[in-house]
Amino acid sequence: MSLSLQENAGSVVLTGIPAVAGVVAAVTIRPVPRVRIATPSTVIPESDRASEADTLRRAAEVVAQRLRERAATATGAASEVLAATAAMAVDRGWLESAERLIATGTPAATAADTAFDEFAVVFTRLGGMMAERVTDLRDIRDRVVAELAGAPEPGIALPDRPSILLATDLAPADTAGLDPNLIVGLATSLGGPTSHTAIIARQLGIPCVVAVTGLDDVPAGVDVLLDGASGRIVVDPDPEVAAGAAAGHRAAAARAAAWSGPGATADGHRVELLANVQDGASARAARHTPAAGIGLFRTELCFLDRESEPSIDEQAAIYREALDAYPSTKVVIRTLDAGSDKPLRFAAHPEEANPALGVRGIRIAARDSGILDRQLDAIVSAASGRDTPPWVMAPMISTAAEAKSFAAACRLRGLIPGAMIEVPAAALLAESILDHVDFVSLGTNDLAQYTMAADRMSPDLAALTDPWQPAVLHLVARVAAAGRALDKPVGVCGEAAADPLLACVLTGFGITSLSAAAPAVATVGATLATVTRDDCRRAAAAVLSTSDPDAARTAALEVLGAQRHING
Structure with a gap:
């Protein structure tokens, strides 16, 4: 069922690229902010640099193991993406780059951040599918930095009611962990219809729209109506229109x-x-x-x-x-x-x-x-x-x-x-x-x-x-x-x-x-x-x-x- 043209006078209609068909109406949520590190004010003493490098390697392995465990319980594209991300978390390339920085006295978190940024620049220049991996690189960086800081693993906070997740972009590892009973819709301002995020959303059966213009201006906590077939998102829709559209989709899903x-x-x-x-x-x-x-x-x-x-x-x-x-x-x-x-x-x-x-x-x-x-x-x-x-x-x-x-x-x-x-x-x-x-x-x-x-x-x-x-x-x-x-x-x-x-x-x-x-x-x-x-x-x-x-x-x-x- 497609969205009706009858919206509230104050409604805002955004358009993007259809990725996964389905019509849902719910309140919006956004990802939890990632851990960010401050510019280091201290230099690691030479006597502690070997142990600092060991700490980094252990943090990377912890992140990789968590992703491997999630890959083992996931299926399809989600499992593939999680396994590939786990491999990237312990890739020798970025680890050796970070360890060279630690050898000069740079703290592990800053070294990891810098090394990942260097690889992100290289991947972006390569373009194509390698550029796709930049989101994965940044996701791994944030997970490793959080582990080093003793902070909770970053990701999507579990909502207490069915919600529509809005994000600039999502790391595939985050998408793969979504609960379709609570994340009933997904929209991103980046990505394409064949991105890993869209593919995994399709596997999970979550209606999805990508490359949505103006999405970054929509805050958490507002009601939206998302149509994954037409690529339209209505912010603050007429409640009756939204309820009717969602009910029509549920009837089609039941059939x-x-x-x-x-x-x-x-x-x-x-x-x-x-x-x-x-x-x-x-x-x-x-x-x-x-x-x-x-x-x-x-x-x-x-x-x-x-x-x-x-x-x-x-x-x-x-x-x-x-x-x-x-x-x-x-x-x-x-x-x-x-x-x-x-x-x-x-x-x-x-x-x-x-x-x-x-x-x-x-x-x-x-x-x-x-x-x-x-x-x-x-x-x-x-x-x-x-x-x-x-x-x-x-x-x-x-x-x-x-x-x-x-x-x-x-x-x-x-x-x-x-x-x-x-x-x-x-x-x-x-x-x-x-x-x-x-x-x-x-x-x-x-x-x-x-x-x-x-x-x-x-x-x-x-x-x-x-x-x-x-x-x-x-x-x-x-x-x-x-x-x-x-x-x-x-x-x-x-x-x-x-x-x-x-x-x-x-x-x-x-x-x-x-x-x-x-x-x-x-x-x-x-x-x-x-x-x-x-x-x-x-x-x-x-x-x-x-x-x-x-x-x-x-x-x-x-x-x-x-x-x-x-x-x-």
Whole structure:
């Protein structure tokens, strides 16, 4: 249900980028201020500097361990982000920089603050996904400084009633720890629709709007109405309008909760609805949703925060947990998608001026084929005894030659080979790539970033990385057409698959499967069940005739009937 235009005379309407659909009305809260350190007035005596360095290392390890423990109890993207942040907390780079400062007499807290600032400047200059990590760096700095000061760990204070969290930006570690029963909405003035904050909010089912102009002027303690589908936030709304809008969304959510599958349009056209998972825990959690299988099993978690490559047996044990959650249905495993913002300590990544365009995904295998070979062997071991082999896809495929080489390695082991389409070159050569593999899956997050030449974490460019960008959707439609021509499956496993309205458009293109965060599956399925395949095709055609994302959304809504079908 979209927000009514009838607001209080004194209402202020702010607009941002839609990230997670949903309508909520509640009072606002803001994050607890971070601990800040004063300029040191003393110099650490030379005799105490070794112990001061030890104190810093212990504080960093305490922070890392807390994050590891949270990663172990989280699932999906939240677990991945927390594990990566834990690794950053004890990264040798910043620690050695801080220790050099301590060796000159600088207190540990100031040394940590300075070292993190130095790395933040470097990451910002690198741009792309590395710039995304600046928020993580500052979050770790604040946690380490708080530990050194004996202060409580910074973060989001638990409200005593359902609230909408407003922030300039959120560290992924903070987002991952939100309680969706108490944080019922989220809005940030920075970030984009495919940022870690938005992805985790989607996994948690929290309506979210990002890149909101004027949000920093909204204080805590005021009533707001947030519409995650339209990207609108109404400050001081009419109480009756707010209550009605929120009630309409709750009714739509109840209808989605009652939907049990299978994925199909109202006239019976089947669309596989699958879950994105990160580990065994998230795969088991997905079993409690109507997801028919796993459309994206991210395998990075067992590689991050490791000084050495996990053994084949170690990897197999992790993969087996996810496979066992869906023993007789489709499971799609993505091979290691590391590099860029997820460097491997043991892979000897080169220094790169632009890591987002560097050695990542399948390109790691070109430097060290053994990493991929051992991962495929581990997948075979994990799948022993299954009636059907796993589907395995490689990330960052750019050429038909890469697809051919990967497919050969998979077929040698009896696995079903596929490719991720995240690079515009791969979308344009989809037929050639599909000649070599049995399926493809579109990663719309990276596809949008690379198509629009826009860092998906840049708040200034958030509109460019919107998955509704017509240029991106034209590429998706082209890949879907290639799949139809060769009679091979084409899925979408990016965040676009979690948008109920966009899911209908993707179905109209001919996409055969949609894989999203498990909490989004029921909403997508319930929405598809209200429209026909012809409705979807007409919406898809209408979208392709537009030239900007807002017009694309409007065109789809006009065909599908927003008030009847989408978000209530």
